[in-house]
Amino acid sequence: MSRELSPIDKAKFVAARRAVDFVEDGMRVGLGTGSTAAFMVRCLGERVQQEGLRIRGVPTSSRTAALAREVGIDVVTLDEARWLDLTIDGADEFDGDLNLIKGGGGAHLQEKIVATASDQMIVITDAAKEVETLGAFPLPVEVIRFGWRATQALIGEVLVGMDVLGRDITLRMNGDAPYVTDEGNHILDLHLKRIGNPRQMAMVLNQVAGVVENGLFIDICDRVIVGHGDGRVETRDINEGTSEEVRLEFPEESNLFNDLTD
Ligand SMILES: O=C[C@H](O)[C@H](O)[C@H](O)COP(=O)(O)O
Structure with a gap:
């Protein structure tokens, strides 16, 4: 229609x-x-x-x-x-x-x-x-389902000391169940509010075990x-x-x- x-x-x-x-x-x-x-x-x-x-x-x-x-x-x-x-x-x-x-x-x-x-x-x-500075939109990070909570914790650790204004990390949901991507993975949304150094952020996130790819395109x-x-x-x-x-x-x-x- x-x-x-x-x-x-x-x-x-x-x-x-x-x-x-x-x-x-x-x-x-x-x-x-x-x-x-x-x-x-x-x-x-x-x-x-x-x-x-x-x-x-x-x-x-x-x-x-x-x-x-x-x-x-x-x-x-x-x-x-x-x-x-x-x-x-x-x-x-x-x-x-x-x-x-x-x-x-x-x-x-x-x-x-x-x-x-x-x-x-x-x-x-x-x-x-x-935007002037990226980060108001929550940054999606695709992670392997296995051990996603450990991956979430590790991402939380690497965010310490980075130029961001927020550090909340939420698991993306699809109704009552975690969202599953076309590749069978989950997505963590990083509520950073500001990403002062997007290039560094993109590189650092992809070093964390369990991370498949982040949503920064540099x-x-x-x-x-x-x-x-x-x-x-x-x-x-x-x-x-x-x-x-x-x-x-x-x-x-x-x-x-x-x-x-x-
Ligand atoms: O995963 C989805 C993509 O990156 C989209 O291109 C992005 O979310 C923009 O979508 P929309 O055009 O619906 O705002």
Whole structure:
């Protein structure tokens, strides 16, 4: 069923729509996860169906894989694609250096593997996710289920002495049961409020036994595309130091908005 889009949804939609302009015929494309990435997968599917765009898509979650197939994208694994031309994904926070927090939807492990196996990563987002300093959004850390409480305690110890404002660590839940990722792991959310040194944090966390991957993406994102509810879309390129703005129209009626669940 089609539904009226909120201003935030409109912002996500225009960012997604602009991002698919960067996809060219023949590309191998990493497909992110989350509500913003879902718009991008739908827009890409539209180009495949209407323009005959030929791409291979590597999804970053089972949810994205299902949506990509539904909209007619040729889905392959990362091992089949080997290397990607471009990955387009959402984020939970980004700073002025285009460092990111990801994993609010529990997919940051596959997302980081796919993004780092790509020539370029584009992040699509609404303006509310831009921050001066990362950390207001709880930092997701994927951990092995075995001994997760010990891993939680060890993470608590390494946080002592780091430039943070909070040290609460919670196990992500799915109703009454712990959340389980596509890789069969759990997620600990670190409520740090401020991450003064994200590069150091990312390295230190991955040294803890039981940690599989943290949600900090440092020096991985090349461009951020920021959508606004009025149709404005700003594209910033960190490598070229450029920024450009365009305005996109919303389609009056579109099946791109059908059955939005992500
Ligand atoms: O695990 C999920 C991903 O990192 C998402 O890309 C991130 O949480 C942003 O999701 P959304 O576009 O729904 O805000």
